[in-house]
Amino acid sequence: MFKIYIFLFVLVLATTPLPVCARADAAPHAAQSAPSGNGGLGDQLRQFKGYPHLDMAYRKMRAGENSAAAEEFRQYLAIIPQDAKARADFMNLLYRMGEYDAALALLQGQPDTQKIFALQQTRGMVLVKLGDNDQALAAFATALDAAGTDAERIAALRALVLVGKQDGDEEVVARYLTQARALAPDDEDLLREQALFYEHKGNYKEAVRLSARLEKLHPGPENAAVLANSLFLASRYAEAAAVYAKIAAKEPQMLYRAGQSFAAAHQEQQAIDMFTAFLRTGVSPLRKAETLLALGNIYATQGDAPQAYAAFHEAVPLAAALPQKAQAQLAAGLAFAAMGSGKPAEAVAPLQTALRLAVYPGEKVSIFMQLAQAHAALGDTAKAAKAWRQAAACPGAAREDVALAEESLGYALTDMGDHVGAERAFGRALEAAGPRRRIVLAAAHAAYAAGLYEKALEHFAQAAAMHPTTDTSLALGRTYEKLGKPGLALVNYRQAAQGIAAMSQEEQRKFYLSLGFLQMGQADYAAAAEAFGQALTLGYDPATAARLGHAELLAGQTEAARQTFAAMPDKGLPVSVQVQRLADLASIAIANGQYEEAEALVAASLRLKKDAALFSRQGDLLRRLQRTPEAIAAYREALRMDNTAAGQAALGYALSDAGQYAAAADAFEQALAADPDAAHLWEDLGYASMHEVRNAQSVAAFKKAIDAAVAQGAETGAEQVEIDKKIFRLRREVTKLQTNLSATAYLSYLPDGAGPSRWAGGDTARTIRSGGGAEVAWTPPVLGLRDDRLLQVIGRVSANLNEDDSFSFDEDSWQGAVGLRYKPFKSQNFNVGAERLFHLGDKAEDTWLLRAMYSWTDGYDLSPGVPYWNYTFFFGEYDYYTSENARSVVYGEVRQGMTFNVYDRFLVTPHVVADSRITEPDRDQTSLVEFGAGLSLRFFLPAFNYEVPRSSVEVLLQYKRGTLFHVQGDDKNSLIDSLFLTTSITF
Template structure:
């Protein structure tokens, strides 16, 4: 620092040192204006303002500094401290407003405190208390929810939200929050007791005496906090009293807060309560049971399952020896989606000696709904042994088969099916059981039977689809394709969703139908986001590149929006495919240094000096016709090339005299094999170049040569071979090379920079040399930097630098020495 900035800074520090904080702040502000790039000046200004008591200006200074130095921990710490201190004033005003009964002023002040210190639980609870006092329960629920997210391990906001839901009439959500509060880890015994007492108050307000008994069962009935609540619940259970209420009449818990070295900590206590039970006169039990059962049936017809279950319980309590009442209660609980309660009710009936076949069957259904398949199967087998009516026995057997299949016990499923006649229901299940036993040939016959007997088109299509998939599992794809094509021709499989049918078509190899159904699902807005990528690859196989690119770009957008879950490598591969499909032209350029034949040139070394060091520049511009240049990875390019020798150790011609022109075309006929066929016309642009015709064939196999998105290092190797035949000046050239090593992504520098140390084996043949052959081995390294990526395109271009040293193994001396190359693929 120098000049005015230095002077202002020195003045600020001296003023701070003698305690004149306002003067320090003024000088520090001047220094920051002159040198806003220095973090320590911003910190000096903030500290001076805080010391001067000007917290509002300190916060503004902190915001300004944070904009310039985002993510700085020192700034974040100061900002949190300042905002915490700013929050204290409105918080104090909020507490005072509550004391004088001004709820709306308390809400305004508490909101201000929360805005300043959103991480403070005590301020959020202050706001919640103010909203309760103001009678604004919906806003209080939102505040409690925010407090729960702030500290999921704190039971207090959970209990408050449960209380609020109870007051709003949402009993189910209140119970859920009370249960969550009781499941909070590290609760003290006192905290657990208070939560149970508060939850008991809510249950009593709803007339739910059983929940009260369960909550308070482990506490002494002489406990003053328990006796009234449990007494009301026991009286209601014994029909000596009733609990009337709409569920909203309950006293709020009592909140107390205390200051600790870690901040203010709040807890809840259950309020003092009085009995709310109303005594009732005794009634005739048989009449009560009959009346309650009738009300239960009536409520169930109206789908009012809560009332129906309540009345069915009354019927069971009034006449526990009547099995029909137990069965009614269990059935209603299953219909209401409460299988756990249904299992408990059925087990209680069985324990009381009412274990009929029907009770066991219903308990089996309840257990199955809870995924307790083993327990369900045991109950169903017991029910079948005790005897069920024929129709009910058939349904139980089919349910038993389904549970056995889900439990991966297909042998049990087959045994159960032996007692049933052949129908669609039995044939389709037998097919799946045989398939699970790896008896796939037999399962195909059963799938065909199920297809023949299926009562609806949906079921027939399901069986047909299963046949096709089983044939695919048996590696009988041609047969599966034939059945699929025949089905489509007959209008079958029409009940399948378009996207599902498209995937089946892909599996059998009918990309035409697959793309058609992908398109139809897309047009109707029914294509799942994940399917857009698969649709893109299907379009690519159908040589519809613009459509493929559009689908794949939708997939990239779906990943960015969080609508599909694919890893970064899959996303990278999708973007790489878009890059390849959208490529219409490109430039390849390289400069090599080495001996002739020491390595494959990307284009071809066309001059043939002695076995001494040379350097050559090669540049290619190619065009790939968008209509047919890329057919699912089968490529066709036309190109022009220029070569020039830059250096010749032997003293041969260099520069413009060696300029070699070339025009030609290359064809990669296979999608899955990197074989390239090429024809070139050589045009001498310099007097040391040549006119000729060249036929060329090249093949390569690569592993790990592309950039990777997740891995930071990976095995890499490739082999390359080419044969070149000059027709007019007869010459035969052959080159082969293998590089074997490991790639390392240099993330500290750039995620797009890859270092590839490797071993190399090379061989060359050139019949224009006295010694036609040369063989070498060596080691080297490559640096490759990828660039040009966008949201949709993986980096399509790269620059590479390679340096190797090779030792001659056999043949001509041109095999040994240094090989260096720098190239760009754009």
């Protein structure tokens, strides 16, 4: 688009301020002031004495002898100082002489000067000359108040307007202009001044009204120009042009303004006539260049490129007279006209000149674009591409221009065979312009040609979404086929089916193939099978048959799939088709539970093609068939071909099945390194490390598994319960692995009715009777805990309570013990031990104790979040004492009850209990059997981070009835009927 530069000259009439005061009379006057007070004769004598000086002052003024006149005024005012008119005239004279300070000094000490218009008006003009506009404004306001006639008021108001304009105080100007025009509404100068004021304020409507009245009351070229300017600024170009044309009859320079106005009014022919007439008036080189530039722009607007070129070309020799911006416009206009005239070779040089002269980056954008078009028209695509790049990279370029430049660059790069670069250029065009189907399709075709099928798919799908057509749907199908996977444009592809009748048989076959791929991607396998079947009817090929069988298999049509595969020829099939067929047949075998057959089919596939996915599938089947070594080999081969996180995980599970925990741990670690999001593998790594007695690594892995489980979101409450159970189980593993030292202290008390209590100290089986003790167990590192097999060093002290004072210990019964305890089995809580007993009290023993213990529980530990559960407890123990008092003790206890959970911190377990002890030989009559009921209250202390509570306090209250087997004497001594209270603290 060519731009018309309009040069508007606004005529502002500046009024030169002159002092508004009394003019010198033709003859001196008599002083009008009141008598001085010395009587009438004295006044007459002073007037007689001063008159010659006053008369001479006026004579000298008329003769132009201002200095002499000033001296006469001084002498006169020294004689008659009260003569206000003479003083005003003297001030006027000093003002004209430029003696402003002296003029102001004439007012000092003079009374009533505020009431004399002439003095204040002259004072104001003097202050203006001194640059004190604030004081001047006050003086003129005082003069306005002192004015006695409208003429004086208008003079004061003009002065106030003048000062307001100098100060830029539009409010002052508007106020006093309005007051002045109220006194003289048709005054030419005031009317012009107010019209120009509103024009400056941007109130063009009021400016037009005032300037129209001005031109009507005071016709003339000057006032007509004010009206034309106002009309132009008010966008009333036709009216402005008519006024300019009328003025031009007497003022030929107005032809140029008339041409500009006609051009702005889109009356191009009138504008051309005005500019042409103006050129015949013998204008200056600058004005001629401007006119030719304007003419060229009008011709370009009309689409008359030859005439535009002629006008621009004529202006070129005069371009030096133009401003730089206009020179750039001229060069660009010449180039545009050359292109429009079919002369692209003649456009290059002017465009390069325009680029050199252009000031603003935005101007360069269109010039670069035109330069690119010129190079393209000349067949130089590389230079055209360069220019398009420069246009797009211009700072400040509008988004639309950037979009056009990048799009054009994409087409140029396509012509050059740079499809990757073209796709990127079209992408940048879309970023600038937003989604436009034309550009989206261009980007899609460029990406497809470059082999960037994913991007092509994205662009084709976007184009189809904007406006689906058969072409875009088919393009989507072809792209999906290249990718070997479906897309998201199935709905658009189905719309293309409406035009399938117009396609050739081969095009229809390709259409159904692409439709099948799309429906496979949408998991609509039945529809995909139908589409592949249609394709087969239009032309059989094994690949399509294999796709049909695969779709039928996924659609659950197993028998149809088997028949499709059976109908395929055994020989002559491409390897890829054979592999797909065997893999699908293997899937059918798996669905029928025929794992041996499925593995044989996968093995056959591998003989045709070594593929990581096939090896991994073979490993899964072999693992299911418990052929673990072969499964491990298959997984390793899959990893050799494609080392993936899933492959390493599968290998880890197979190695775990084979008991190769160290290798399994390494595989899990590699899987996690490749895929940190596979958080479920941390648990497997923890157990593999634990089995391999890498306890520190196991703890670290379990903690990672706990973090992952805590971060895992649950969609339902049931899922959250399972997550909480998993977290608790993992924390229990961490607790077990990190516990190196444990301690237990207990105190048992029974009041009476439990048989004789005269027992020797040290019998650990008596811990259910009145007594107490403490045990410390230390698990040595490395050797202590080995894959749930536990070796501990223990130390223990115990004692009975006094018979007389039930809450104090019998000092003679204190028994000490140190020894080893070993749990040899992973899954069974069976312990054996050897302890050295040594006496601390006089009644204690010094002997060896050999022990075997076994327990089984259900519901003994905490179940987080579960309100209650079953409680079953069984404990059995065999002790053998190897001293002179050698004996064997067998003890067993069973409990059955229900545990109630209080906030995962407090367990309440009511239960029934039965226990028995058999001692042989039973020298102390301790063999017994008991039955009863009890209540366990167990409180868990806070746990360490990542652990379950290690420490707890349990209070066990039981009531039992029973009998002692070997008691001598009264039968009632053999009866047991008592409460049992046991308190234990575990750490």
